[in-house]
Amino acid sequence: MSKILVTGGAGFIGANFVHYWRREYPADTLVVLDALTYAGNPANLEAVKDYRNFHFVHGNILDQALTEGLLREHEIDTIVHFAAESHVDRSIHGPDAFIETNIVGTHSMLKAAREVWLTGSGRDHRFHHVSTDEVYGSLEPDDPPFAETTAYAPNSPYSASKAASDHLVRSYHHTYGLQVTISNCSNNYGPYQFPEKLIPLVVVNILTNRPLPIYGDGQNIRDWLYVDDHCRGIDLVLKKGVVGGVYNVGGNNEWTNIEIVRLICGLMDEQFAVDEGLKARFPDAPQVRGLKAASLITHVKDRLGHDRRYAIDAAKCRAELGYVPQESFATGIRRTIAWMLDNEPWWRAVMDGSYRDWLDRHYGKMRA
Numbered sequence: 001m002s003k004i005l006v007t008g009g010a011g012f013i014g015a016n017f018v019h020y021w022r023r024e025y026p027a028d029t030l031v032v033l034d035a036l037t038y039a040g041n042p043a044n045l046e047a048v049k050d051y052r053n054f055h056f057v058h059g060n061i062l063d064q065a066l067t068e069g070l071l072r073e074h075e076i077d078t079i080v081h082f083a084a085e086s087h088v089d090r091s092i093h094g095p096d097a098f099i100e101t102n103i104v105g106t107h108s109m110l111k112a113a114r115e116v117w118l119t120g121s122g123r124d125h126r127f128h129h130v131s132t133d134e135v136y137g138s139l140e141p142d143d144p145p146f147a148e149t150t151a152y153a154p155n156s157p158y159s160a161s162k163a164a165s166d167h168l169v170r171s172y173h174h175t176y177g178l179q180v181t182i183s184n185c186s187n188n189y190g191p192y193q194f195p196e197k198l199i200p201l202v203v204v205n206i207l208t209n210r211p212l213p214i215y216g217d218g219q220n221i222r223d224w225l226y227v228d229d230h231c232r233g234i235d236l237v238l239k240k241g242v243v244g245g246v247y248n249v250g251g252n253n254e255w256t257n258i259e260i261v262r263l264i265c266g267l268m269d270e271q272f273a274v275d276e277g278l279k280a281r282f283p284d285a286p287q288v289r290g291l292k293a294a295s296l297i298t299h300v301k302d303r304l305g306h307d308r309r310y311a312i313d314a315a316k317c318r319a320e321l322g323y324v325p326q327e328s329f330a331t332g333i334r335r336t337i338a339w340m341l342d343n344e345p346w347w348r349a350v351m352d353g354s355y356r357d358w359l360d361r362h363y364g365k366m367r368a
Protein backbone atom coordinates (compact mmCIF):
# COMPACT_ATOMS: atom_id res chain seq x y z
CA MET A 1 0.00 0.00 0.00
CA SER A 2 1.33 3.43 -0.99
CA LYS A 3 1.01 6.78 0.73
CA ILE A 4 1.04 9.45 -1.91
CA LEU A 5 1.39 13.22 -1.67
CA VAL A 6 -0.32 14.79 -4.69
CA THR A 7 0.58 18.45 -5.16
CA GLY A 8 -1.89 20.50 -7.21
CA GLY A 9 -4.58 17.88 -6.66
CA ALA A 10 -7.41 20.44 -6.76
CA GLY A 11 -6.49 21.41 -10.33
CA PHE A 12 -7.50 19.75 -13.59
CA ILE A 13 -5.07 16.85 -14.01
CA GLY A 14 -4.30 16.48 -10.30
CA ALA A 15 -7.99 15.99 -9.47
CA ASN A 16 -8.42 13.50 -12.30
CA PHE A 17 -5.34 11.68 -10.96
CA VAL A 18 -6.89 11.52 -7.47
CA HIS A 19 -10.10 10.02 -8.91
CA TYR A 20 -8.14 7.63 -11.12
CA TRP A 21 -5.98 6.48 -8.21
CA ARG A 22 -8.95 5.92 -5.87
CA ARG A 23 -10.62 3.78 -8.51
CA GLU A 24 -7.48 1.72 -9.17
CA TYR A 25 -5.95 1.55 -5.66
CA PRO A 26 -8.68 2.27 -3.08
CA ALA A 27 -6.51 1.14 -0.15
CA ASP A 28 -3.77 3.72 -0.81
CA THR A 29 -3.58 6.94 1.16
CA LEU A 30 -3.80 10.17 -0.82
CA VAL A 31 -2.79 13.52 0.64
CA VAL A 32 -3.49 16.53 -1.58
CA LEU A 33 -1.43 19.68 -1.04
CA ASP A 34 -2.88 22.61 -2.95
CA ALA A 35 -2.69 26.40 -2.58
CA LEU A 36 -6.12 26.85 -4.21
CA THR A 37 -4.99 29.48 -6.67
CA TYR A 38 -7.61 30.59 -9.21
CA ALA A 39 -7.04 27.18 -10.90
CA GLY A 40 -7.67 25.11 -7.79
CA ASN A 41 -11.26 24.17 -7.07
CA PRO A 42 -12.31 21.99 -4.10
CA ALA A 43 -15.42 20.99 -6.06
CA ASN A 44 -13.05 18.89 -8.18
CA LEU A 45 -12.45 16.71 -5.10
CA GLU A 46 -16.01 16.66 -3.75
CA ALA A 47 -16.47 12.98 -4.59
CA VAL A 48 -13.49 11.84 -2.49
CA LYS A 49 -13.41 14.31 0.37
CA ASP A 50 -15.06 12.00 2.93
CA TYR A 51 -12.86 8.95 2.41
CA ARG A 52 -10.88 7.97 5.51
CA ASN A 53 -7.63 7.66 3.59
CA PHE A 54 -8.00 10.97 1.70
CA HIS A 55 -6.67 14.21 3.18
CA PHE A 56 -6.81 17.72 1.78
CA VAL A 57 -4.25 20.27 2.93
CA HIS A 58 -4.59 23.88 1.90
CA GLY A 59 -1.02 25.09 1.57
CA ASN A 60 1.73 26.26 -0.72
CA ILE A 61 4.53 24.13 -2.14
CA LEU A 62 6.84 27.06 -1.37
CA ASP A 63 6.40 26.18 2.32
CA GLN A 64 9.16 23.61 2.75
CA ALA A 65 8.46 23.07 6.45
CA LEU A 66 4.82 22.27 5.68
CA THR A 67 5.84 19.70 3.05
CA GLU A 68 8.39 18.13 5.39
CA GLY A 69 5.72 17.87 8.09
CA LEU A 70 3.31 16.16 5.70
CA LEU A 71 5.95 13.70 4.50
CA ARG A 72 6.68 12.72 8.10
CA GLU A 73 3.13 12.80 9.50
CA HIS A 74 1.63 10.66 6.73
CA GLU A 75 4.77 8.54 6.16
CA ILE A 76 4.60 9.46 2.50
CA ASP A 77 6.57 7.21 0.13
CA THR A 78 5.58 8.83 -3.19
CA ILE A 79 5.19 12.42 -4.35
CA VAL A 80 3.34 13.12 -7.59
CA HIS A 81 4.08 16.75 -8.27
CA PHE A 82 1.43 18.46 -10.43
CA ALA A 83 1.27 21.87 -8.72
CA ALA A 84 2.16 24.61 -11.17
CA GLU A 85 1.01 27.71 -12.92
CA SER A 86 -0.09 26.06 -16.14
CA HIS A 87 -1.58 28.59 -18.55
CA VAL A 88 0.72 29.91 -21.30
CA ASP A 89 -1.29 33.13 -21.86
CA ARG A 90 -1.02 34.04 -18.18
CA SER A 91 2.74 33.42 -18.27
CA ILE A 92 3.04 35.97 -21.08
CA HIS A 93 1.14 38.63 -19.13
CA GLY A 94 2.62 37.86 -15.69
CA PRO A 95 5.63 35.53 -15.61
CA ASP A 96 6.57 36.06 -11.93
CA ALA A 97 4.10 33.56 -10.47
CA PHE A 98 5.45 30.96 -12.90
CA ILE A 99 9.01 31.46 -11.72
CA GLU A 100 7.91 31.35 -8.08
CA THR A 101 5.71 28.25 -8.19
CA ASN A 102 7.18 26.24 -11.04
CA ILE A 103 10.87 26.78 -10.29
CA VAL A 104 11.22 27.91 -6.66
CA GLY A 105 8.23 25.81 -5.59
CA THR A 106 9.56 22.66 -7.24
CA HIS A 107 12.92 23.30 -5.63
CA SER A 108 11.21 23.65 -2.26
CA MET A 109 9.54 20.24 -2.83
CA LEU A 110 12.89 18.69 -3.76
CA LYS A 111 14.58 20.12 -0.66
CA ALA A 112 11.79 18.75 1.55
CA ALA A 113 12.02 15.31 -0.08
CA ARG A 114 15.79 15.25 0.30
CA GLU A 115 15.59 16.29 3.94
CA VAL A 116 12.98 13.74 4.93
CA TRP A 117 13.83 10.82 2.65
CA LEU A 118 17.59 11.03 2.26
CA THR A 119 18.90 12.81 5.36
CA GLY A 120 16.09 11.44 7.52
CA SER A 121 14.33 8.08 7.13
CA GLY A 122 16.38 6.69 4.23
CA ARG A 123 13.17 4.95 3.07
CA ASP A 124 12.57 3.78 -0.46
CA HIS A 125 10.71 6.60 -2.20
CA ARG A 126 9.72 8.20 -5.48
CA PHE A 127 9.48 11.84 -6.52
CA HIS A 128 7.51 11.97 -9.76
CA HIS A 129 7.58 15.30 -11.56
CA VAL A 130 4.75 16.02 -14.01
CA SER A 131 6.02 18.08 -16.91
CA THR A 132 5.08 19.11 -20.41
CA ASP A 133 6.03 18.61 -24.04
CA GLU A 134 6.35 22.41 -24.33
CA VAL A 135 9.90 22.20 -22.91
CA TYR A 136 11.01 20.90 -26.32
CA GLY A 137 9.90 24.04 -28.18
CA SER A 138 8.12 24.11 -31.52
CA LEU A 139 8.15 21.63 -34.44
CA GLU A 140 8.17 22.34 -38.18
CA PRO A 141 5.48 20.50 -40.18
CA ASP A 142 7.84 17.68 -41.27
CA ASP A 143 9.89 17.35 -38.07
CA PRO A 144 9.70 14.05 -36.20
CA PRO A 145 7.75 14.25 -32.93
CA PHE A 146 9.48 15.04 -29.62
CA ALA A 147 11.48 12.13 -28.19
CA GLU A 148 13.03 12.03 -24.71
CA THR A 149 16.35 12.85 -26.37
CA THR A 150 15.07 16.00 -28.12
CA ALA A 151 17.02 19.08 -26.96
CA TYR A 152 15.16 21.48 -24.69
CA ALA A 153 14.16 24.76 -26.40
CA PRO A 154 11.35 26.35 -24.34
CA ASN A 155 9.77 29.43 -25.89
CA SER A 156 7.33 30.87 -23.32
CA PRO A 157 7.89 31.88 -19.70
CA TYR A 158 5.64 28.92 -18.80
CA SER A 159 7.66 26.36 -20.74
CA ALA A 160 10.96 27.90 -19.62
CA SER A 161 9.87 27.60 -15.98
CA LYS A 162 8.84 23.97 -16.51
CA ALA A 163 12.16 23.26 -18.26
CA ALA A 164 14.02 24.76 -15.30
CA SER A 165 12.03 22.59 -12.90
CA ASP A 166 12.81 19.46 -14.97
CA HIS A 167 16.52 20.27 -14.74
CA LEU A 168 16.32 20.74 -10.98
CA VAL A 169 14.57 17.38 -10.57
CA ARG A 170 17.21 15.70 -12.74
CA SER A 171 20.00 17.33 -10.72
CA TYR A 172 18.60 16.10 -7.39
CA HIS A 173 18.78 12.56 -8.74
CA HIS A 174 22.26 12.93 -10.19
CA THR A 175 23.77 14.83 -7.26
CA TYR A 176 21.95 13.50 -4.19
CA GLY A 177 20.48 10.21 -5.39
CA LEU A 178 16.84 11.29 -4.94
CA GLN A 179 14.68 8.62 -6.62
CA VAL A 180 12.96 10.68 -9.31
CA THR A 181 11.06 10.15 -12.54
CA ILE A 182 9.80 12.79 -14.98
CA SER A 183 6.97 12.59 -17.52
CA ASN A 184 6.56 15.12 -20.34
CA CYS A 185 3.01 15.03 -21.64
CA SER A 186 1.11 16.60 -24.53
CA ASN A 187 -2.13 18.65 -24.30
CA ASN A 188 -4.72 17.08 -21.98
CA TYR A 189 -8.50 17.46 -22.16
CA GLY A 190 -11.39 16.09 -20.12
CA PRO A 191 -13.49 16.77 -16.98
CA TYR A 192 -12.59 19.61 -14.59
CA GLN A 193 -10.41 21.50 -17.09
CA PHE A 194 -10.47 25.21 -16.27
CA PRO A 195 -12.40 27.03 -19.01
CA GLU A 196 -9.49 29.26 -19.94
CA LYS A 197 -8.02 26.36 -21.96
CA LEU A 198 -9.11 25.87 -25.57
CA ILE A 199 -11.52 22.91 -25.39
CA PRO A 200 -13.65 23.83 -22.34
CA LEU A 201 -13.54 27.50 -23.38
CA VAL A 202 -15.10 26.67 -26.75
CA VAL A 203 -17.85 24.53 -25.20
CA VAL A 204 -18.75 27.17 -22.59
CA ASN A 205 -18.65 30.00 -25.15
CA ILE A 206 -21.02 28.17 -27.48
CA LEU A 207 -23.49 27.56 -24.65
CA THR A 208 -23.33 31.21 -23.58
CA ASN A 209 -23.13 32.76 -27.08
CA ARG A 210 -19.64 34.27 -26.84
CA PRO A 211 -17.04 34.50 -29.60
CA LEU A 212 -14.78 31.47 -30.15
CA PRO A 213 -11.36 33.18 -30.31
CA ILE A 214 -8.91 31.58 -32.74
CA TYR A 215 -5.40 32.86 -32.27
CA GLY A 216 -3.75 33.84 -35.57
CA ASP A 217 -4.54 31.59 -38.54
CA GLY A 218 -5.67 28.66 -36.36
CA GLN A 219 -3.15 26.34 -38.01
CA ASN A 220 -1.13 25.68 -34.84
CA ILE A 221 -1.05 21.98 -34.02
CA ARG A 222 -1.40 20.27 -30.65
CA ASP A 223 -1.33 16.53 -29.78
CA TRP A 224 -4.42 15.87 -27.61
CA LEU A 225 -4.67 13.21 -24.91
CA TYR A 226 -7.65 12.33 -22.73
CA VAL A 227 -6.69 13.12 -19.15
CA ASP A 228 -7.26 9.56 -17.82
CA ASP A 229 -4.67 8.32 -20.31
CA HIS A 230 -2.16 10.78 -18.84
CA CYS A 231 -2.99 9.45 -15.35
CA ARG A 232 -2.52 5.88 -16.60
CA GLY A 233 0.85 6.88 -18.06
CA ILE A 234 1.98 8.32 -14.71
CA ASP A 235 0.76 5.14 -12.97
CA LEU A 236 2.94 3.04 -15.31
CA VAL A 237 5.95 5.31 -14.79
CA LEU A 238 5.53 4.96 -11.01
CA LYS A 239 5.17 1.19 -11.19
CA LYS A 240 7.57 0.26 -13.97
CA GLY A 241 9.67 3.33 -14.77
CA VAL A 242 13.42 3.36 -14.21
CA VAL A 243 14.57 5.71 -11.42
CA GLY A 244 16.11 8.78 -13.04
CA GLY A 245 14.09 8.08 -16.21
CA VAL A 246 12.22 10.53 -18.43
CA TYR A 247 9.05 9.41 -20.26
CA ASN A 248 7.14 11.20 -23.00
CA VAL A 249 3.38 10.59 -22.76
CA GLY A 250 1.14 11.49 -25.70
CA GLY A 251 -1.80 10.54 -27.80
CA ASN A 252 -0.45 10.41 -31.38
CA ASN A 253 -3.39 12.69 -32.06
CA GLU A 254 -2.40 15.90 -33.86
CA TRP A 255 -5.04 18.48 -34.76
CA THR A 256 -4.91 22.09 -35.88
CA ASN A 257 -6.76 24.45 -33.55
CA ILE A 258 -9.29 25.39 -36.21
CA GLU A 259 -10.05 21.71 -36.85
CA ILE A 260 -10.64 21.15 -33.13
CA VAL A 261 -12.94 24.15 -32.85
CA ARG A 262 -14.91 23.16 -35.94
CA LEU A 263 -15.21 19.60 -34.62
CA ILE A 264 -16.61 20.83 -31.29
CA CYS A 265 -18.98 23.18 -33.11
CA GLY A 266 -20.32 20.28 -35.20
CA LEU A 267 -20.77 18.06 -32.14
CA MET A 268 -22.58 20.82 -30.26
CA ASP A 269 -24.93 21.40 -33.22
CA GLU A 270 -25.60 17.65 -33.22
CA GLN A 271 -26.39 17.72 -29.46
CA PHE A 272 -28.88 20.55 -29.88
CA ALA A 273 -30.52 18.69 -32.78
CA VAL A 274 -31.08 15.49 -30.78
CA ASP A 275 -31.83 17.00 -27.35
CA GLU A 276 -34.66 19.53 -27.46
CA GLY A 277 -34.17 20.29 -23.75
CA LEU A 278 -30.85 22.02 -24.47
CA LYS A 279 -32.61 24.98 -26.09
CA ALA A 280 -34.51 25.67 -22.89
CA ARG A 281 -31.38 25.26 -20.75
CA PHE A 282 -29.18 27.43 -22.96
CA PRO A 283 -31.49 30.04 -24.53
CA ASP A 284 -28.53 32.20 -25.64
CA ALA A 285 -26.87 29.46 -27.69
CA PRO A 286 -26.74 30.20 -31.44
CA GLN A 287 -28.65 26.97 -32.23
CA VAL A 288 -31.75 28.47 -30.55
CA ARG A 289 -31.79 31.15 -33.29
CA GLY A 290 -31.22 28.56 -36.01
CA LEU A 291 -27.53 29.43 -36.30
CA LYS A 292 -24.57 27.07 -36.34
CA ALA A 293 -22.06 27.16 -33.48
CA ALA A 294 -19.33 27.87 -36.04
CA SER A 295 -20.91 31.30 -36.63
CA LEU A 296 -19.19 32.32 -33.37
CA ILE A 297 -15.67 31.61 -34.70
CA THR A 298 -13.61 34.80 -34.53
CA HIS A 299 -9.97 35.15 -35.57
CA VAL A 300 -8.08 37.28 -33.06
CA LYS A 301 -4.53 38.55 -32.61
CA ASP A 302 -2.02 35.73 -32.25
CA ARG A 303 -0.49 34.68 -28.91
CA LEU A 304 3.01 36.20 -28.54
CA GLY A 305 5.68 33.65 -29.44
CA HIS A 306 2.95 31.10 -30.26
CA ASP A 307 4.52 27.65 -30.78
CA ARG A 308 3.44 26.22 -34.13
CA ARG A 309 3.36 22.49 -33.52
CA TYR A 310 3.75 19.99 -30.68
CA ALA A 311 3.76 16.22 -31.14
CA ILE A 312 4.92 13.44 -28.84
CA ASP A 313 6.77 10.29 -29.75
CA ALA A 314 5.57 7.89 -27.04
CA ALA A 315 7.58 4.90 -28.36
CA LYS A 316 9.72 4.62 -25.21
CA CYS A 317 6.63 4.55 -22.97
CA ARG A 318 5.05 1.95 -25.21
CA ALA A 319 8.13 -0.29 -25.39
CA GLU A 320 9.30 -0.03 -21.77
CA LEU A 321 6.02 0.40 -19.89
CA GLY A 322 3.45 -1.10 -22.26
CA TYR A 323 1.70 2.27 -22.44
CA VAL A 324 -1.19 2.57 -24.92
CA PRO A 325 -3.80 5.35 -24.64
CA GLN A 326 -7.25 3.80 -24.18
CA GLU A 327 -9.56 6.67 -25.13
CA SER A 328 -9.89 7.54 -28.82
CA PHE A 329 -10.30 11.22 -29.65
CA ALA A 330 -13.74 10.53 -31.16
CA THR A 331 -15.00 9.12 -27.86
CA GLY A 332 -12.95 11.36 -25.55
CA ILE A 333 -14.20 14.63 -27.01
CA ARG A 334 -17.82 13.40 -26.82
CA ARG A 335 -17.31 12.35 -23.18
CA THR A 336 -15.86 15.76 -22.40
CA ILE A 337 -18.78 17.61 -23.99
CA ALA A 338 -21.24 15.32 -22.18
CA TRP A 339 -19.44 16.06 -18.89
CA MET A 340 -19.71 19.82 -19.51
CA LEU A 341 -23.44 19.48 -20.24
CA ASP A 342 -24.00 17.31 -17.16
CA ASN A 343 -21.95 19.61 -14.90
CA GLU A 344 -23.31 23.04 -15.75
CA PRO A 345 -23.17 24.21 -12.09
CA TRP A 346 -19.43 23.44 -12.02
CA TRP A 347 -18.51 25.72 -14.93
CA ARG A 348 -21.15 28.36 -14.11
CA ALA A 349 -19.55 28.70 -10.63
CA VAL A 350 -16.14 29.09 -12.23
CA MET A 351 -17.42 31.63 -14.75
CA ASP A 352 -19.15 33.86 -12.18
CA GLY A 353 -16.43 33.43 -9.55
CA SER A 354 -18.74 31.89 -6.97
CA TYR A 355 -16.57 28.76 -6.80
CA ARG A 356 -14.35 30.84 -4.50
CA ASP A 357 -17.29 31.56 -2.07
CA TRP A 358 -18.28 27.95 -2.21
CA LEU A 359 -14.78 27.05 -1.11
CA ASP A 360 -15.00 29.29 1.95
CA ARG A 361 -18.37 27.86 2.96
CA HIS A 362 -17.61 24.17 2.49
CA TYR A 363 -13.90 23.83 3.05
CA GLY A 364 -13.24 26.46 5.67
CA LYS A 365 -12.61 23.73 8.20
CA MET A 366 -9.96 22.09 6.02
CA ARG A 367 -8.02 25.24 5.17
CA ALA A 368 -4.71 26.04 6.81
Ligand code: NAD
Pocket residue numbers: 007008009010011012013014033034035036037038039040041059060061062081082083084085086087101105130131132133162184185186187188189194
Ligand atom coordinates in the same frame (compact mmCIF):
# COMPACT_ATOMS: atom_id res chain seq x y z
P1 NAD B 1 -4.10 23.53 -13.32
O1 NAD B 1 -3.68 24.94 -13.54
O2 NAD B 1 -5.45 23.08 -13.70
O3 NAD B 1 -3.91 23.17 -11.77
C1 NAD B 1 -2.79 23.55 -11.03
C2 NAD B 1 -3.08 23.28 -9.56
O4 NAD B 1 -1.89 23.61 -8.82
C3 NAD B 1 -4.22 24.11 -8.98
O5 NAD B 1 -5.04 23.32 -8.16
C4 NAD B 1 -3.51 25.17 -8.15
O6 NAD B 1 -4.27 25.63 -7.05
C5 NAD B 1 -2.27 24.41 -7.70
N1 NAD B 1 -1.15 25.30 -7.38
C6 NAD B 1 -0.67 26.33 -8.13
N2 NAD B 1 0.34 26.94 -7.50
C7 NAD B 1 0.52 26.27 -6.32
C8 NAD B 1 1.43 26.41 -5.25
N3 NAD B 1 2.36 27.38 -5.24
N4 NAD B 1 1.34 25.56 -4.20
C9 NAD B 1 0.40 24.58 -4.20
N5 NAD B 1 -0.49 24.42 -5.19
C10 NAD B 1 -0.43 25.24 -6.25
O7 NAD B 1 -2.98 22.66 -14.04
P2 NAD B 1 -3.13 21.29 -14.86
O8 NAD B 1 -3.53 21.61 -16.25
O9 NAD B 1 -3.89 20.33 -14.07
O10 NAD B 1 -1.59 20.85 -14.92
C11 NAD B 1 -1.03 20.09 -13.86
C12 NAD B 1 0.43 19.80 -14.18
O11 NAD B 1 0.55 19.09 -15.41
C13 NAD B 1 1.28 21.07 -14.35
O12 NAD B 1 2.54 20.83 -13.76
C14 NAD B 1 1.41 21.23 -15.86
O13 NAD B 1 2.62 21.86 -16.19
C15 NAD B 1 1.42 19.77 -16.30
N6 NAD B 1 0.90 19.52 -17.66
C16 NAD B 1 -0.33 20.00 -18.03
C17 NAD B 1 -0.82 19.68 -19.30
C18 NAD B 1 -2.19 20.17 -19.76
O14 NAD B 1 -2.55 19.96 -20.90
N7 NAD B 1 -2.99 20.78 -18.90
C19 NAD B 1 -0.07 18.89 -20.17
C20 NAD B 1 1.19 18.43 -19.74
C21 NAD B 1 1.65 18.73 -18.48
Ligand code: DAU
Pocket residue numbers: 086087088089131132133134185186187188196197198199201213214215220221222257303310
Ligand atom coordinates in the same frame (compact mmCIF):
# COMPACT_ATOMS: atom_id res chain seq x y z
O1 DAU C 1 1.32 20.87 -24.50
C1 DAU C 1 1.03 20.76 -23.14
C2 DAU C 1 0.50 22.08 -22.63
O2 DAU C 1 -0.83 22.21 -23.12
C3 DAU C 1 0.52 22.18 -21.11
O3 DAU C 1 1.85 22.13 -20.65
C4 DAU C 1 -0.15 23.49 -20.65
O4 DAU C 1 -0.21 23.52 -19.23
C5 DAU C 1 -1.56 23.54 -21.22
O5 DAU C 1 -2.17 24.76 -20.87
C6 DAU C 1 -1.53 23.38 -22.74
O6 DAU C 1 -0.91 24.53 -23.34
P1 DAU C 1 -1.51 25.21 -24.68
O7 DAU C 1 -1.07 26.60 -24.76
O8 DAU C 1 -1.25 24.32 -25.85
O9 DAU C 1 -3.10 25.09 -24.33
P2 DAU C 1 -4.31 26.11 -24.60
O10 DAU C 1 -5.57 25.35 -24.33
O11 DAU C 1 -4.10 27.41 -23.91
O12 DAU C 1 -4.22 26.38 -26.16
C7 DAU C 1 -4.29 25.33 -27.11
C8 DAU C 1 -4.08 25.95 -28.48
O13 DAU C 1 -5.23 26.76 -28.79
C9 DAU C 1 -2.89 26.88 -28.55
O14 DAU C 1 -2.29 26.77 -29.85
C10 DAU C 1 -3.49 28.27 -28.40
C11 DAU C 1 -4.87 28.13 -29.03
N1 DAU C 1 -5.93 28.95 -28.44
C12 DAU C 1 -6.12 28.89 -27.09
C13 DAU C 1 -7.10 29.64 -26.48
C14 DAU C 1 -7.29 29.60 -24.99
C15 DAU C 1 -6.75 29.71 -29.25
O15 DAU C 1 -6.60 29.73 -30.47
N2 DAU C 1 -7.75 30.44 -28.65
C16 DAU C 1 -7.95 30.46 -27.30
O16 DAU C 1 -8.86 31.15 -26.82
